[in-house]
Amino acid sequence: MTREGLAEQGKHMNLRVKIKKNLGDFVLDVAFETGEGVLGLLGASGCGKSMTLKCIAGIEKPDEGRIVLNDRVLFDSGAGINVPPQKRGVGYLFQDYALFPNMTVTRNIMCGARDREKTAEYIRRFDLVGKEKLYPAQLSGGQKQRVALARMLAAEPEVILLDEPFTALDNFLKARMERELMSMLDEFKGPVVFVSHDRNESYRLTDTIAVMENGRIVDISEKHELFRAPKTLAATLLTGCKNVTRLERLENGGYLAKDWGIRLKAPKCGTDMIAYQYAGFRAHYLVPETGQRSLDDMTGGQSEEAVENFLTCDILREVEDTFSIVIQFYQKGLEERTEYSLLTYETEKEEWMKLKKQCEGREIRLRIPEDAVIWMES
Amino acid sequence: MDWYPLWNSLRIAGISCVIVFFTGIFFAYYAAKLPRAVKGILDVVLTLPMVLPPTVCGYCLLLLFGRKRPLGVFLLRFGIKFVMTWYGGILAAAVVAFPLMYRTARGAFESFDENLSHAGKTLGLSNTYIFWKIRMPACKQGILAGTVLAFARALGEYGATSMLIGYTPGKTATISTTVYQLWRTNDESGAFTWVLVNLAISTVVLLAVNMLESRQKNSSGRR
16 A cells, blocks of 8 residues: 555554563563654663664564554564564664665665665755765765655655664754754654654654653653653653652641652642652742742741741752753751752742842742642652 | 696685685674574684694594595595595685684674664665675675685695695695695705795785775775
């Protein structure tokens, strides 16, 4: 069936994966389904995300499981099916592009296109005219990426797998190549799986993100949802949240943030039944409390301890970044410090200077807005 | 002067080099895919002829292919006799030269970027195509160097050759066995001529190796 034919029957455009593979240190055990659009696999290096791609492509063989692409079974351990990579219709973009060094641009693309006319068409479409006779070693990074994309797309894959294509690049080049890649993938009708350890990159390039840890998918959500409210500690840390704590349920329905040494107001929505294990907040969501009111006013005369979601800074150090400043601090008076006790507040430099001036002579107090708290069940 | 030893040496070295080229690459390619334990054992067995004294190799070959040994008797039925024949020299030279080809080719294959092969597969290229058009060209320098070394080793083979095929002028005489014979029979000037011939060939071979190596450096530098 041609790609156009498949595109018309949109419901068939999907990739279903459910595989297990023993990797020595841990067992890769992933299951997901994705249709048209970009699915990101986000995880630290060595978590099994690249191995997952290799299993889909047929380069590695899972111990057991099933891989189905557009209703075509590629792998089924039960039925003894293992379609060779040559016949899977999977486009794979490697980290270093894996261009054949002994072949010219034209011959590289020919390997995918198999046809002179089609090769010429892809050379035009990917803006490689004039570079036909060059070897990969003579190309710039951007040109290499275009050749690799042209070669891959000329083979008319039904799914595209991107294996950390930008890891080796500097930031400036990265932004440009990302744009190029995405504009070229816009025309592709089919599932795309994008592997990365970079949360920003994943956020920019994907629609849905699956967070992987030690061979398992610990969270899979639409990307905005994932960054707003990750469900697990691993996902929260991987999405770049620097402040997390263990929780202890209190009798009044609130929580004690054990590592921070403060109390947190329980989430509003009717989730009384859920016992949350961890909480966190992002470093730039803290709100400085600069009012001249006294503590007693705010708490209605209650003792300081009862104030929920408030932090009093015992500053460890201030780290200046390019445009912002990062303040690392402990909750004042915290007795038992753990690895999660050090908190991070990130703000603009001028804001911080202003705040310090205002609070001269007394402690700096910060508030964690209720809707900024991330609640995690595991 | 009788040029037979030169011609005989060249054909023995040439043919054994072709044999070693294919068998060396074959074993190098499959050894790289084996589990580590098996690979280690196979590696020792395949490299042994390089470190054993050639006379020991020759002795082992006689044990296998001798006229009264089962394998020798079996082959004789097809009219194949490795003892005291010129083509027995091919066997002796091939066994001794094999490890050089095997090890150099294996080194080249191990430094090959497997992602190139993976990329080829996902593009639908056949394994045969990937091997000959992608893997071999990428490992070209290493494999060429191995071939030249194997050829040089085969050409200079003395110990195993003299044990297996002896020295019969006009039949099994090679350059190296001729040098020994002439020196033994006090033909100093004859021996010296063949020494010069040998020197000339070896120099050319080594120059070729050096040229290959410097070209390899240049091409890797460009990357």
